[in-house]
């Protein structure tokens with residue numbers, strides 16, 4: 497069963513036509529990565545799926561419902577989590593307070609459960625958001641999204657600005673979330689790291705899907721990975737240990 501099916505999405509910012517007929521699916525229990533260079537339309541695709549920047553045409557089905565045209569709060573209430581780019585943690589609240597901001601959905605993820613998954617956050621629970629490292633802020637952003645007990649979680653560039661070792665930890669967390677039954681759509685510029693954990697990959701170019709296929713096959717196509725990843729490919733070596 498697919499938890500996400502989008503077809504023919506056309507999205508505009510004013511008169512600028514950004515998405516040109518994007519279609520994609522995420523199966524239950526899958527990690528799907530959405531790759532592409534800066535400005536290819538990855539963030540816009542996620543915003544369109546969440547209803548933050550609605551599509552002008554096309555259709556979206558998520559978790560068995562036709563969510564086309566739904567506002568973001570309804571999409572979230574259905575069980576779709578979104579961790580936007582840039583880690584919007586509350587800088588003046590402690591980790592604990594960030595996690596205790598009122599929740600909207602009950603389910604297996606509680607603050608205690610989230611601390612088990614992220615022991616580092618428990619250690620830092622009295623530190624304020626602004627005192628956290630980039631990696632800790634990313635973990636906190638993901639932890640907050642988990643407290644909404646999503647069935648489908650969309651992550652926009654979680655590795656951005658993080659050191660390779662921390663990127664690995666964040667990605668291990670993504671794999672752990674999949675084991676908890678959460679399906680994942682992962683936008684990444686860190687191509688090598690993303691294809692290592694993803695089942696399938698889509699590559700966007702200028703608002704079109706330029707490639708779709710098994711992530712493992714994509715990972716073996718050195719030329720394609722290098723062309724897409726550019727400098728970021730050098731930051732990450734598969735099995736560098």
Ligand SMILES: Nc1ncnc2c1ncn2[C@@H]1O[C@H](COP(=O)(O)OP(=O)(O)OP(=O)(O)O)[C@@H](O)[C@H]1O
Nearest residue numbers: 509512514532533534535536537538539540541685
């Ligand atoms: N609010 C906006 N108003 C007008 N144009 C925008 C807006 N946001 C993004 N764009 C344009 O839409 C295109 C797609 O941007 P988008 O952020 O979706 O790309 P991306 O693949 O996520 O890239 P990045 O990795 O830089 O975030 C770009 O050309 C960008 O300049």
